Every structure is written in structure tokens, then in C-alpha cells.
Amino acid sequence: MKNTVLFKKSLSIILSFLMIFSFFALFATANTNAATDRVSMYSRNVYFSKYGMTSSEIYIQTNDNASDQHVYVHYNYFPGQEWRDSEATYVTTLSDGSKIWKASISSLGVEYAIKYIADGQTFWDNNNGANYTFEEIGTAPITVRRIGTPYNQFNNTYDIDVVLKNYAYEKNVQVRYTQDNWTTYTDVPLSYASTNSDDTEVWSGVLNLDERGIDNFEYCIYYQVNGQTYWANNFGENYDSNYIIHS
Numbered sequence: 639m640k641n642t643v644l645f646k647k648s649l650s651i652i653l654s655f656l657m658i659f660s661f662f663a664l665f666a667t668a669n670t671n672a673a674t675d676r677v678s679m680y681s682r683n684v685y686f687s688k689y690g691m692t693s694s695e696i697y698i699q700t701n702d703n704a705s706d707q708h709v710y711v712h713y714n715y716f717p718g719q720e721w722r723d724s725e726a727t728y729v730t731t732l733s734d735g736s737k738i739w740k741a742s743i744s745s746l747g748v749e750y751a752i753k754y755i756a757d758g759q760t761f762w763d764n765n766n767g768a769n770y771t772f773e774e775i776g777t778a779p780i781t782v783r784r785i786g787t788p789y790n791q792f793n794n795t796y797d798i799d800v801v802l803k804n805y806a807y808e809k810n811v812q813v814r815y816t817q818d819n820w821t822t823y824t825d826v827p828l829s830y831a832s833t834n835s836d837d838t839e840v841w842s843g844v845l846n847l848d849e850r851g852i853d854n855f856e857y858c859i860y861y862q863v864n865g866q867t868y869w870a871n872n873f874g875e876n877y878d879s880n881y882i883i884h885s
Contacts, residue, residue: 704756
């Protein structure tokens, strides 16, 4: 009889432990899923690269209505070094209500994740546990790289390329630019150049500006695929001569 009572008590303790463990496992899973829904790395813009040093603007997308939001790029320069935080600043709100934030970091070989603190809770986008490097472009359909060094600074000929998600084989990618504050504009088609290891594609082209040069120069990119048009226009501000890398 005593053995039976002892067995029942032991079984009760084990079942209670399993229920508590299951609760915390479910809670942890819910928090992990919430992180994916609430924050993500949106895109990356390289604004300086020389002598092995790369400086980047990291754009982050958050998707909730929390009253108190703080967004960081959590990074380190090399494995084993101390991790640091670079706080992002608010940029704009997209048509779907999500917010875009921007942080700047520079490094020789950086590894990073996105940390989001909202109403006292912390959420992460760490690229499914792999963290981010300077290879990934984020969730944006298309990302604009800065215009390259001119072939000839006297004839205003510039190189341009973009990185895009390969949504379908048939696609149309063009740069639209103006030299007179959008009184007129010109569309120039970009051509497929290469495929990256993550199956994103690089499309490239050449801009031949006229004698007016870059004083009133602005541009944006549109990407048409599967009946949809995606714009890369610096969140409505367009790109200008500040996005040209001069030699």
C-alpha cells in the first residue's frame, strides 16, 4: 500500500514537471515566432568601401503598434570580440503601417543581428540563428547599390547596378533619372549581370548624362515582375549625387 501511494506521488510530481516544461517551451516558441513577425532586416546600403573597410546603412522593418520602440543593430567586428549595439533612428512608415529604421555600422568583417525592444520585450532577427554578414540583402524586393566611379568624369558616364529577389524569369528592371528636377526624365533598361549565392540577382547598366551633369540629378529604380511593380526610391526621397562614389 505504501509503495502504491509513493508511486502515485512520484507520478504526480513528474506530470507536474512535464506540464511546467511544456508551458515554458510553448512560451519560448511563441516568442521566437513573434520576433519573425515583428522585426526583420529590410535592406543594406554600402556607402563607403575602401582598403578593406566597409561602412553600411542597415535598414530595419518593424511591424507592430508598440508605444515604446527601440531598434538596434547588434554586431561585433571579429569572432570572440565583445558585441556592440548601434541604435537605429526612425526613417518612415510604409503604406502597410510597418516602420523603417536605419543604423550605420562599419567594419572589416562584421557579423550582426537585429535587436528590437518594444514595451519592455526584446525580439530578435538573427537570420534564423546564422546572424547576418555583408552578403544578405534583407527582405526588400530590390536594393540599390551606390553608383560606381565614372568611366570618364568629363563625359558624365556612370555605372549602376541593383540587387533583386528573383521572383520569376521574365522581368523588367529600369532606372529612371532626371537632370532637371523631374521636369523631364529618362528610363534606361538594366540587364542581368550575375546570380549571387543566395539566388538574388545583380542587374547593371550605364547612365550617360548630358552636359547638365549631376547638379539636379536624381534617380530611382523600378522592377516589374508577375504583374507587380516594385520601386526602390530611397523611401520616397529618390537617390541623388550623394549616392555616386567618386574616385
